[in-house]
Amino acid sequence: MTKEQRFTVTRWIIFGLVALALIIPIVYNKYIKLPDTSSRVVKNIYDHIESLPEGSSIIMSIDFDPSSDEELRPMVMALLWHAFKKNLRVIGMTIWDAAAGGTLIDIFTTVAKEAKKQDGVDYAIMPFKPGSSAIILMLSQDIFAAYPQDYKKAETRDMPVFKGVKSIRDMKFAMCVSAGQAVDIWIVYGKEKGKMPLGAGCTGVMATDYYPYLQSKQLLGLMGGLGAAAQYEVLIDKRGTATDSMKPQTVVHALIIVLIIIGNIIYFINRQKT
């Protein structure tokens, strides 16, 4: 077997193992039990929402497209469910065009329906507008200048959900869940101008980027990837997609570690031979 052929065969064996590591835990999901985990950075967000008085206004910026949907949707759903359970007023928005419809509107309407919340009274969904940083800057000055109408073209000024709110300075919490640069924009323009507590959610690989902001207290808490979403589901006692999806993810992580170990054993054996 040539080196090229060996490379192809090994690659297909690995692909097959990854496929099995995904399929088996999905099929036998209910038989797999994993211990509950918790981290301080996720719990900070939970504790803050828990501490807010009923009727407080919060804003959630949903900035991801379908490629990150599986990882970030459970996070938003858990956060939104928690906010609705606490009877908070939630404003939903996005600065990412691909998140405008199928993601933002879908998540909000699905969770609101389950929590029996009313559009315009308990929550409101803002339409997408171009000019990401400009939108956040406007929100810090006048929310109605940025969004005079909601996505259904209803006047925002007349909505009970906006009662007592003029800008994000009046919000008790802002949460940005993003798969791109939106968290950075929220920190630079939203947090610095709005001064409200800010939480961030992002994909697992992006989480390392935001740890400096935790130390500088510019971020109240951080949710990185599916693991954080699963932790949040445990905290709100509503296990769902994230908890279930952690099982295949855990098995694949274990498989990759085993592959790394095997790869290194082969490497050292070959090195000794040469």
Add this chain to the structure above:
Amino acid sequence: MIKRQIPLMIAFVMGILFIIQFFVPHQLSQDLLTGVNKWLMIIGGISLLLGINSLVHFHYVQIKRETPGWGFSLVMFLCFGLALVAGFLPSIVMWFVEPAKAGAEPVKWLSFIPLIPPFEPGSTLFWIFRNGISPFMATMFSMIGFFIASAAFRAFRARSLEATLLLIAAVIIMLGQTPIGQMLWQGIPDIMVWIFSVPNTAAKRAIWFGITMGTIAFSLRIIFGIERAYLGGTDQK
């Protein structure tokens, strides 16, 4: 003169004005920022049109020249057209139907089109998003997992001290990100948090300080007219 000096003057005046504006909390200053932000939103909207123009032009040229893979450009036009129709049609039909609600004769021949605004659950565009765009993008993204597993097997080798350190950190983080780490040893998640909070944060800060200093320097170059590439020319002072 008009092409170069006026844009340079606008960049200088607006740059200095908005540096000062940041430190002035007066209402007049805030109104100025709100006004300019509205301009930015409008310009952002226009840039979307420019993006569409660029996309259409690129794929039109691909088809015209019959370059390899030009069939994909046809698919692009087909999908683009479908999304455009699905997005605009309900609004156009509503434009016809709205007067009918006020007592005029209903437009029966249009009744087969769902009068749900685009992106609301039940609309055609929403259906396309959930059943087309969403699974396609998720599939493309999830394939990365397979390649990462293959790459980890080949690339993560303890060839040197640096590579060994990287390897150990990667394994700890992979274990710490999932409950498996806690199952093996309670200390693994704590070590993961330490890696994130100390070495990672130190490196990130150093990189960001560099980037930020560069951004400030670049912005000042634009404000003072030293950097002129944005004008479209190549001459630098």
